[in-house]
Amino acid sequence: MNGVTRRRLLKGAGATLGALAFAKAVEPVLDFTSELSGDEFLQRHYRELSPEDMREVLARLEAETKEKYGAEVTIRDIRPQEGVQFGYALNLSLCIGCRRCAEACHVENNHDRKTHQSYIRVLEMQQGSIDMEHGDATYDHPVPQPGRYYMPVQCQQCDNAPCVKVCPVEATWKEQDGIVVVDYNWCIGCRYCEAACPYHARRFNWEAPEISAEEINPNQSYLSNRIRPQGVVEKCTFCLHRTRTGALPACLEACPTGARVFGNLLDPNSEIRWVLENKRVFVLKEELGARPRFFYFFDV
Amino acid sequence: MMLAAVVLTACGTREDHGAWREQLFQGSTDAADAPSFQLDDVRVPDRLRGIAAAGPDGEEIRIACDTCHGLLDVELSRRGPERLQSQVGGPHVGLAFEHGPLDCAHCHDAAAPHQLRTADARTLPTTEAIELCSQCHGLQWRDFQHGAHGGMRGHWDRAAGPRERNHCVDCHDPHAPAFQRYRPLPPPVDRFAPIPPHRNGPVDHGAPTRHEAAPEPSEDGS
Amino acid sequence: MATRANSAKQDRPRHWVSYPRFLWRSLRLATDGSWTFYAWMTLLTAIALVGANAWANQVTTGMGLTGMSDHVSWGLYIANFTFAVGLAAGGVMMVIPAYLYHDEEMHDVVIVGELLAVAALVLALGFVVADLGRPDRFWHLLPGIGRFNWPLSMLTWDVVVLNGYLLLNLHICGYLLYMRFLGRKPNPRWYIPFVFLSVFWAISVHTVTAFLYSGLGGRPFWNSALLAPRFLASAFVTGPAFIILTLQILKRFTTFRVPDGPIQTLLKIMRITVLINLFMAGAEVFTEFYTGSSHVAAAKYLYFGLHGGSALVPWIWSALALNLFVVVVLYTPRFYEKRAVLNAALVAAFAGVWIEKGMGLIVPGFVPSTLHELVEYVPTLTEWKVTAGLWAVGLMVFTIALKVALPIFSGEVGVGASLTDADDVEAEPAPAE
Numbered sequence: 001m002n003g004v005t006r007r008r009l010l011k012g013a014g015a016t017l018g019a020l021a022f023a024k025a026v027e028p029v030l031d032f033t034s035e036l037s038g039d040e041f042l043q044r045h046y047r048e049l050s051p052e053d054m055r056e057v058l059a060r061l062e063a064e065t066k067e068k069y070g071a072e073v074t075i076r077d078i079r080p081q082e083g084v085q086f087g088y089a090l091n092l093s094l095c096i097g098c099r100r101c102a103e104a105c106h107v108e109n110n111h112d113r114k115t116h117q118s119y120i121r122v123l124e125m126q127q128g129s130i131d132m133e134h135g136d137a138t139y140d141h142p143v144p145q146p147g148r149y150y151m152p153v154q155c156q157q158c159d160n161a162p163c164v165k166v167c168p169v170e171a172t173w174k175e176q177d178g179i180v181v182v183d184y185n186w187c188i189g190c191r192y193c194e195a196a197c198p199y200h201a202r203r204f205n206w207e208a209p210e211i212s213a214e215e216i217n218p219n220q221s222y223l224s225n226r227i228r229p230q231g232v233v234e235k236c237t238f239c240l241h242r243t244r245t246g247a248l249p250a251c252l253e254a255c256p257t258g259a260r261v262f263g264n265l266l267d268p269n270s271e272i273r274w275v276l277e278n279k280r281v282f283v284l285k286e287e288l289g290a291r292p293r294f295f296y297f298f299d300v
Numbered sequence: 301m302m303l304a305a306v307v308l309t310a311c312g313t314r315e316d317h318g319a320w321r322e323q324l325f326q327g328s329t330d331a332a333d334a335p336s337f338q339l340d341d342v343r344v345p346d347r348l349r350g351i352a353a354a355g356p357d358g359e360e361i362r363i364a365c366d367t368c369h370g371l372l373d374v375e376l377s378r379r380g381p382e383r384l385q386s387q388v389g390g391p392h393v394g395l396a397f398e399h400g401p402l403d404c405a406h407c408h409d410a411a412a413p414h415q416l417r418t419a420d421a422r423t424l425p426t427t428e429a430i431e432l433c434s435q436c437h438g439l440q441w442r443d444f445q446h447g448a449h450g451g452m453r454g455h456w457d458r459a460a461g462p463r464e465r466n467h468c469v470d471c472h473d474p475h476a477p478a479f480q481r482y483r484p485l486p487p488p489v490d491r492f493a494p495i496p497p498h499r500n501g502p503v504d505h506g507a508p509t510r511h512e513a514a515p516e517p518s519e520d521g522s
Numbered sequence: 523m524a525t526r527a528n529s530a531k532q533d534r535p536r537h538w539v540s541y542p543r544f545l546w547r548s549l550r551l552a553t554d555g556s557w558t559f560y561a562w563m564t565l566l567t568a569i570a571l572v573g574a575n576a577w578a579n580q581v582t583t584g585m586g587l588t589g590m591s592d593h594v595s596w597g598l599y600i601a602n603f604t605f606a607v608g609l610a611a612g613g614v615m616m617v618i619p620a621y622l623y624h625d626e627e628m629h630d631v632v633i634v635g636e637l638l639a640v641a642a643l644v645l646a647l648g649f650v651v652a653d654l655g656r657p658d659r660f661w662h663l664l665p666g667i668g669r670f671n672w673p674l675s676m677l678t679w680d681v682v683v684l685n686g687y688l689l690l691n692l693h694i695c696g697y698l699l700y701m702r703f704l705g706r707k708p709n710p711r712w713y714i715p716f717v718f719l720s721v722f723w724a725i726s727v728h729t730v731t732a733f734l735y736s737g738l739g740g741r742p743f744w745n746s747a748l749l750a751p752r753f754l755a756s757a758f759v760t761g762p763a764f765i766i767l768t769l770q771i772l773k774r775f776t777t778f779r780v781p782d783g784p785i786q787t788l789l790k791i792m793r794i795t796v797l798i799n800l801f802m803a804g805a806e807v808f809t810e811f812y813t814g815s816s817h818v819a820a821a822k823y824l825y826f827g828l829h830g831g832s833a834l835v836p837w838i839w840s841a842l843a844l845n846l847f848v849v850v851v852l853y854t855p856r857f858y859e860k861r862a863v864l865n866a867a868l869v870a871a872f873a874g875v876w877i878e879k880g881m882g883l884i885v886p887g888f889v890p891s892t893l894h895e896l897v898e899y900v901p902t903l904t905e906w907k908v909t910a911g912l913w914a915v916g917l918m919v920f921t922i923a924l925k926v927a928l929p930i931f932s933g934e935v936g937v938g939a940s941l942t943d944a945d946d947v948e949a950e951p952a953p954a955e
Contacts, residue, residue, distance in 0.1 A: 011554075103485045137488065138494055165675065186659070192734075195888070200593075204595060231655030247454070257479070264456070276324055279448070498829065
């Protein structure tokens with residue numbers, strides 16, 4: 001009997017010790033949860049938010065940006081326009097690989113400053129080959145180089161998007177105007193979309209983005225360039241906070257050669273329609289059947 | 301389970317986002333007309349309004365063409381560019397010329413070189429240079445009209461706001477029009493750097509000829 | 523064992539009394555044991571705590587603590603997840619002979635395979651959670667409250683089949699144990715249909731996991747119809763290998779009766795599956811290299827290195843060497859008759875497939891990237907800690923499950939057994955020699 005009580009005592013002590021050790025081991029999580037508000041934790045999916053909910057969410061996000069980054073920003077929820085389908089085309093004969101587009105994206109979309117993140121990767125390609133095997137995104141010499149051409153790659157806003165298909169929680173979807181968006185407050189960070197995307201268009205927030213208050217672009221929207229939380233996936237949104245109000249995307253404005261053409265695919269008089277109907281356009285990796293809305297072409 | 305996966309994923313309620321493709325090639329847009337092109341959108345760069353020079357205190361000023369050419373009577377014969385260095389004086393000294401087999405008088409009015417002269421003998425002010433350029437560079441002019449050459453800022457939707465287009469001479473020096481080399485902005489800082497592929501041929505490290513970015517939207521407008 | 527069935531003298535058992543008792547006894551069984559047991563559990567707890575701490579840091583600081591990147595966006599966690607699902611599916615290799623071929627001896631130990639499935643599923647789900655950037659949003663995955671992208675996303679299929687398989691195995695094990703506990707003969711109606719279902723389910727668990735990768739057109743290394751068959755073949759190598767090792771440990775440390783028949787049956791299965799697995803790997807290698815299209819880049823990188831990057835080369839060649847060693851041992855009586863050599867081969871089979879499915883399959887799917895950039899992946903200390911911690915948790919689940927199940931299953935504990943002093947009757951592992 002005595003042996004039994006002693007054993008129970010030991011078991012009890014062991015269990016208590018174990019529980020204490022466990023509490024100590026997972027203590028760092030408290031730092032994470034203390035920054036997480038209950039409203040954020042319980043927030044519904046973007047498509048389930050009423051206009052009233054959305055107002056509250058936007059106000060909360062603006063306040064959080066003020067608190068964490070010290071910047072006054074305006075975050076809007078901009079919806080697609082009727083009768084608009086966005087498309088993009090890029091002239092490989094004109095592109096000189098200067099990375100002005102990648103830089104403009106970096107600034108416009110409030111990317112992490114430390115990693116110099118951007119949704120655009122410019123590949124220096126080998127003349128005579130369209131195989132990206134010979135491409136190099138890390139070049140750092142005067143451009144254009146002889147025997148090279150340059151191919152910027154960003155989200156192709158596919159009509160049959162593999163990333164949308166694989167998301168287990170519908171945190172990413174294709175909007176009415178053709179832009180594939182992510183609800184940064186719904187994404188669980190499994191990165192299946194990153195594995196599925198054939199164009200390396202998605203980026204993961206490995207850490208919380210770092211950006212100083214004066215560098216923040218205050219013109220923000222919920223689905224595009226607001227500062228992303230840690231641990232979620234993000235992507236190019238054709239700058240929807242600009243384009244849905246009729247403005248051109250930042251990467252196009254930055255292009256010094258006019259290699260980029262953007263517009264409404266449903267407008268027969270648009271520049272993009274002229275390019276699609278009069279240039280020999282092609283899409284990357286067409287055989288995969290993702291049906292991109294981002295086209296490439298060469299001049300004669 | 302496998303069968304169910306195949307059937308269910310195939311029948312999944314996927315929306316069709318590709319309907320716009322059916323509208324292509326309906327003969328609605330013709331290569332000839334460019335309904336959205338407006339010449340007013342094109343900015344007029346300062347260099348078309350005069351020549352840069354050093355002011356009295358060393359600051360850069362711009363001297364309008366008429367300042368000199370209105371007083372001086374400069375006669376342009378069919379002089380070739382090789383004689384430019386020695387014969388062109390004043391502020392035009394050192395003018396680099398690399399524009400194919402052309403002579404000065406192919407573009408400039410021989411009697412009044414601060415004005416342009418088209419192939420059909422019309423004179424144009426320098427601010428209307430586009431018309432002159434487009435005589436020869438038809439393909440570029442066509443693409444430019446359709447927004448597929450030259451760059452722009454502003455709005456894709458003309459109803460929502462204005463647009464500013466680059467002028468030919470924003471990117472091409474009319475006397476040496478080859479597009480200049482750039483120093484690229486820095487490459488991405490990846491968490492783990494990619495191993496670059498093997499490179500065929502040497503890298504030309506010659507100095508970039510242009511450092512500044514595309515022209516900023518100017519306040520004085522166009 | 524059937525002698526316990528005579529306790530049907532209690533005409534209708536009152537489940538509301540006996541079931542809580544069953545649970546209470548199980549809890550007692552799980553926490554009482556020899557010093558060896560305590561030492562083993564303490565060791566596992568310590569490793570699990572190190573893992574928990576590393577995971578807590580990863581959640582707080584961000585996934586930046588891992589070696590993954592936008593180029594190689596899955597690594598050690600998903601590799602282990604894939605392997606654990608295979609282990610779970612492999613457990614079924616005892617169920618098939620036991621129930622489909624009425625192997626009576628296998629019946630006596632089939633519970634080990636089912637419990638392995640349960641533990642391996644806990645492990646697999648643990649690795650999924652460890653890989654999430656936002657584990658706090660796990661509820662978004664719950665059908666009903668979250669938004670479950672079923673049937674389009676293969677990951678939702680995986681969630682369904684994994685949890686389904688877990689419930690299925692919990693039901694079968696729980697029902698059989700409870701009946702044994704009561705000393706009654708299990709009613710075939712309540713478990714035989716589920717056993718047959720679990721056979722198909724085991725196959726589908728690993729098939730769906732393979733579809734997770736093979737359905738991605740942008741990753742040519744995975745985009746192969748052979749992926750699911752390969753997954754199954756390798757699962758049926760690791761499952762039996764792990765079970766044979768477990769049975770030997772049980773034989774040595776417990777009073778649980780382990781007949782030799784099942785071990786021989788499992789070895790026969792392994793002899794076939796290890797060859798099929800190697801054959802299919804060879805078939806893929808041939809197709810890749812003979813064709814020589816640009817899709818060969820990942821295989822080239824894996825086997826020989828590319829552009830000077832060769833982080834995976836030592837891994838894959840050791841996996842191949844381990845697998846070949848297994849083949850040699852399993853087909854040479856001189857070797858497999860020696861317990862030590864056989865056991866070394868079983869460990870080699872386990873390790874070989876672990877590498878092949880992890881560093882040899884998940885990582886090269888990302889190298890080169892979809893833009894053909896070559897970024898290498900090396901797991902960080904955080905990832906190793908979390909991985910070790912999760913394996914410790916998995917082994918804890920397996921140990922406790924066996925600790926509870928075996929005495930009940932063999933009839934040593936139950937209402938039919940003499941229950942004079944509840945604390946001393948149960949089968950305790952004999953102290954190590």
